[in-house]
Amino acid sequence: MYKNSKLSKLLRFAITFLVVSLAIFLGLMLWDNYMNSAWTRDGRVRADVVMVAPDVGGLVSRVAVVDNQYVKKGELLYQIDEVRFHHALHEAQAIAQTRKAEYEMKKRQSARRNAADDEIVSAENREDALYNAQIAHARYEEAMTQVETEELNCERSSVRAPTDGWVSNLLLRKGDFVQAGEKRMAIITSGSFWVYGYFEEHKLSLIHIGDQAEMKMLGTKYTVKGHVESIARGIADRDNVTDGRLLANVNPIFTWVRLAQRIPVRIHIDKVPKGMALSAGMTCSVSIKESPAKRR
Amino acid sequence: MPLDITLFGIQMPTLLPIFVISAVVQILLDRVMSDAGIYNHVWHPGLFRTAVFVCLFTIVCLLIYH
Numbered sequence: 001m002y003k004n005s006k007l008s009k010l011l012r013f014a015i016t017f018l019v020v021s022l023a024i025f026l027g028l029m030l031w032d033n034y035m036n037s038a039w040t041r042d043g044r045v046r047a048d049v050v051m052v053a054p055d056v057g058g059l060v061s062r063v064a065v066v067d068n069q070y071v072k073k074g075e076l077l078y079q080i081d082e083v084r085f086h087h088a089l090h091e092a093q094a095i096a097q098t099r100k101a102e103y104e105m106k107k108r109q110s111a112r113r114n115a116a117d118d119e120i121v122s123a124e125n126r127e128d129a130l131y132n133a134q135i136a137h138a139r140y141e142e143a144m145t146q147v148e149t150e151e152l153n154c155e156r157s158s159v160r161a162p163t164d165g166w167v168s169n170l171l172l173r174k175g176d177f178v179q180a181g182e183k184r185m186a187i188i189t190s191g192s193f194w195v196y197g198y199f200e201e202h203k204l205s206l207i208h209i210g211d212q213a214e215m216k217m218l219g220t221k222y223t224v225k226g227h228v229e230s231i232a233r234g235i236a237d238r239d240n241v242t243d244g245r246l247l248a249n250v251n252p253i254f255t256w257v258r259l260a261q262r263i264p265v266r267i268h269i270d271k272v273p274k275g276m277a278l279s280a281g282m283t284c285s286v287s288i289k290e291s292p293a294k295r296r
Numbered sequence: 297m298p299l300d301i302t303l304f305g306i307q308m309p310t311l312l313p314i315f316v317i318s319a320v321v322q323i324l325l326d327r328v329m330s331d332a333g334i335y336n337h338v339w340h341p342g343l344f345r346t347a348v349f350v351c352l353f354t355i356v357c358l359l360i361y362h
Contacts, residue, residue: 008337016339016347023347026354033361034311041300041307219302283307285300 038206039287040199042262043215047280048192050163051183054080055156060176067170070190071161077185078172080157089150096143103136165189193269193278195226197286198262204231207288213267215284222276228288229268235261299360310360318353325352 058080065077110129113121165187172184195215199207207228215224239251267286272278300307326345329335338344 012337012339015337016344019344019351020347023350023354026358027350030354030357030361033358037361039299216300218300218307219305285307287299 036203036206037287038199038203038211038290039285040197040203040262041285042198043267043284043286044196044198045278045280045282045284046194046196047278048189049168049280050165050187050189052077052159052162052185052187053181053183054159054178055180056080056085056153057178057180057182058082058084058157060172060174060178063170063172063174065167065170067167069167071165071167071187073161073164075161077159077161077167080159080178082154082157085150085154085157089147089154092143092146092150096140096147099136099140099143103133103140106133106136109133159185161187163187163189164191188280193280194229195224195267195269195284195286197265197267197288199265199286200260201263202260204263204265206290207231207265208290212289214287214289215267215269216287217276218283218285220276222273224269224273224276224278224284225271226267226269229266232264232266235263311357314356314360315353318349318356322349322352 060078061081062079063077064079065071065075071077106129110126110133113126113129168186168188170185172178176184178184195213197213209228209230211228213226213228215226216222217224239253241249243249265286265288269278299310301310301313302308322345325348335341335344
């Protein structure tokens with residue numbers, strides 16, 4: 001009886017310990033898989049955005065595109081009122097004509113004086129006439145360059161797409177005044193989409209350039225495939241912002257708990273599933289699969 | 297299985313629904329085991345119950361996060 005009760009006691013211990021240790025083992029395994037594998041929920045679709053600015057300033061006389069329109073490289077985006085530039089061009093052409101006539105006159109004068117002998121024209125006069133002709137020629141060339149500049153201004157008053165892409169968030173309207181160099185239209189370059197996965201710093205050692213990546217788009221069944229293109233080599237130090245007197249402004253952090261910084265990992269998109277349209281700014285979960293070649 | 301599920305535009309880890317489901321399963325299993333008198337053969341029923349729940353939860357989760 002005594003022996004039997006001892007055995008049953010041992011059995012009770014054994015069963016409990018077995019199940020508890022199994023639970024601990026599985027729990028640790030899950031923790032390891034969940035916390036220490038290379039994946040993040042913090043992934044963003046990004047794209048190259050060209051900020052289109054006009055080369056010349058003026059009134060917008062026509063906006064040739066609508067919001068979210070696809071444009072080809074060289075397509076007209078908007079037209080800046082070109083009357084002023086045509087006037088300037090005519091002025092420059094008129095100046096060039098004057099300079100040309102002046103040059104012809106000085107040239108002939110010089111030729112005439114050169115042909116006359118020393119008794120009629122002094123050596124000094126002859127020399128002056130030659131230099132005057134050279135000066136007139138240079139001034140004529142200057143005027144011609146001005147004409148070319150004005151022609152360029154006329155041409156640049158039509159603002160054209162620098163690349164294939166989509167016009168985004170179009171706010172420019174006919175009648176707006178734009179300054180030269182002021183960015184007024186954004187074009188999202190087509191085919192330039194990539195994904196930025198913000199990985200916690202302790203996971204970076206698990207990520208290598210060339211590793212396969214899978215992006216699960218938020219709320220969809222779509223999985224976008226890609227590979228790791230590069231890893232950012234620096235992010236801002238949030239705890240050290242220089243103050244107005246150029247001194248370090250070190251944040252007194254709470255020493256016990258430190259948050260892992262997020263480092264951007266750039267992922268090149270290889271394959272977008274059919275029916276999926278990528279938009280810059282979309283959220284996705286990124287998981288990195290170690291490439292077989294590097295697996296040990 | 298996906299790592300995340302999205303409900304009403306909110307993304308959450310799949311662990312969350314698994315946790316709820318395994319809790320329900322655990323309650324049913326608890327009934328069955330107590331009816332079968334298994335708890336008479338364990339040392340510490342509370343610890344045992346917790347361990348069984350952890351096993352249920354982690355085994356399903358490990359199938360997803362492997």
